[in-house]
Amino acid sequence: MAGALDGLVVLDLTTHLSGPFCGMQLADMGADVIKIESPQGDSMRGAPPFIEGESAPFMLWNRNKRGLRLDLKNEDDLKVFWDLVDGADVVLENFRPGVMKRLGLGWEALHARNKRLVLGSISGFGQTGPYAGRGGFDLMIQAMSGLMSVTGPKDGPPYRIPLAISDVGAGLYLTIGVLSALQARHKSGEGQWVETSLLEATVSLGVYEAANFFANGIRPEKLGQAHRGSSPYQVFQTEDGWLTIGGAQQNFFRKLCALIGRPELPEDPRFKANADRVKNNEQIVAILQAEIAKRTTDDWMATLEKEGIPAGPVLHHDEVFADPQILARGMVAEVEHAKAGKQRTLGVPLKLSATPGSVRRPAPMLGQHDSEIRGAKRR
Numbered sequence: 001m002a003g004a005l006d007g008l009v010v011l012d013l014t015t016h017l018s019g020p021f022c023g024m025q026l027a028d029m030g031a032d033v034i035k036i037e038s039p040q041g042d043s044m045r046g047a048p049p050f051i052e053g054e055s056a057p058f059m060l061w062n063r064n065k066r067g068l069r070l071d072l073k074n075e076d077d078l079k080v081f082w083d084l085v086d087g088a089d090v091v092l093e094n095f096r097p098g099v100m101k102r103l104g105l106g107w108e109a110l111h112a113r114n115k116r117l118v119l120g121s122i123s124g125f126g127q128t129g130p131y132a133g134r135g136g137f138d139l140m141i142q143a144m145s146g147l148m149s150v151t152g153p154k155d156g157p158p159y160r161i162p163l164a165i166s167d168v169g170a171g172l173y174l175t176i177g178v179l180s181a182l183q184a185r186h187k188s189g190e191g192q193w194v195e196t197s198l199l200e201a202t203v204s205l206g207v208y209e210a211a212n213f214f215a216n217g218i219r220p221e222k223l224g225q226a227h228r229g230s231s232p233y234q235v236f237q238t239e240d241g242w243l244t245i246g247g248a249q250q251n252f253f254r255k256l257c258a259l260i261g262r263p264e265l266p267e268d269p270r271f272k273a274n275a276d277r278v279k280n281n282e283q284i285v286a287i288l289q290a291e292i293a294k295r296t297t298d299d300w301m302a303t304l305e306k307e308g309i310p311a312g313p314v315l316h317h318d319e320v321f322a323d324p325q326i327l328a329r330g331m332v333a334e335v336e337h338a339k340a341g342k343q344r345t346l347g348v349p350l351k352l353s354a355t356p357g358s359v360r361r362p363a364p365m366l367g368q369h370d371s372e373i374r375g376a377k378r379r
Helices: 018-028 056-061 075-086 107-113 138-144 165-188 198-205 207-216 250-259 274-279 281-292 297-307 324-328 370-378
Strands: 009-012 032-037 065-069 090-093 118-123 193-197 233-237 242-246 311-313 332-337 341-346
Touching: 009 018, 009 075, 018 032, 018 056, 018 065, 018 090, 018 118, 018 165, 056 341, 065 370, 075 107, 090 165, 107 118, 118 165, 138 165, 138 198, 165 193, 165 198, 193 198, 198 207, 233 281, 242 281, 242 297, 250 274, 250 297, 274 281, 297 311
Parallel strands: 009 032, 009 090, 032 065, 090 118, 118 193
Antiparallel strands: 233 242, 242 311, 332 341
C-alpha cells in the first residue's frame, strides 16, 4: 500500500541525528529519501553498539532510505547532485550556517534551479542571531535552553536527560515545517526555505517553565519528581518497584485518598484544590508514599486501573519492548540489513487509516545504491 508521501523525492544531506530523524519521518510515510553521504560517510556510522561492524544507532534512524556517496567538492559528483535537484521535492541539510552557500548550494542557487524545491535546514542556534555561527550538540543545547537547570534532584547539580531531546525535537519540527511548505506549494507553485534549530526546538518544549516565568517573572525552580501545575502527579516507590500516579484531577484525588484509607484528605485545607496540593506537594506525597510502599506494583496497578485512576509502572527497556501494548501497536518492527542481517527496529508511531507508514527497507550501506541512482539519472 502506498504511503501518504509516495512519489515525494527527498535529498538528505544531513548527518548525526536531528536531520536524519526528519528524513526518517518522511521516509516512513512513503517518501523516496536518498541519503547522500561524503566518501567517508556519516560520522554516526562510528557510533556503538555495532552489529557485524554496522552502527545500531545509525541503522535505526536511517531506515527506509537509499544510500548515495557524493563528494560535493568534486565537479562530477556536484553535477550528479544538481541533476538530482531537478527532480527533487525536498533537500535536507544540517551543516553550520554558511556551509551550503560556500558549496554553491545555498537557498538562492537551489531555488533558481528548481522553483518547486523545499529546503529544510537544522542548525544548533538558527541561521541568524549572535550565535548563528556556533556549532551545537544536544548537551550544550540542554544546558542553554534551561532544561538542565530544572532537571534532576531538587538539591542536585544540573542534569542532562539521557534522551537527545534537542535533536529529535528539531527533527520533528523540521518535518512539520517541510510538510507545511509542501502544502503551501500547492497554492503558490513554489517551494521555500524552512529552518529551525536545536535551541529553539528545546526552548519551545519548556511550556510549563515558560508559562510560569512569563506569569510571575520568577526563575523556575528545580522540582525533582514534582510537577509545576499538578499534584499528586509523580513517581512512587512500591513494595517491589516504582509506580507513577496521575491523581491531580479532583475525582481521581478523592478516589486515591479513599484507596489509602484517608477519605478526609480532600477536605483538608492544604489539599482541597489542585493549586493547594501543588503548594503543599511534599506533605501530600509523604502521606501517599507511606501507604503505597505497603503493596506491590502489580497490586496497585490492578486497584488503580479498576478505579480509573491513571497509573503506570516504571519499565526497563527490555520490558518496554516485550510489553503487550507496544507489540499490539506495532512499535517493534523487523528489517533485513545487507550486512547485519535481520534486525529489530522501532515501528512507526503515526497510524494513518488509508495511507499508513511502514518500515520497508533497512538503512543503506555506504554508497549501497550508487549505481542504481546514478544509472537512473543517465536514463
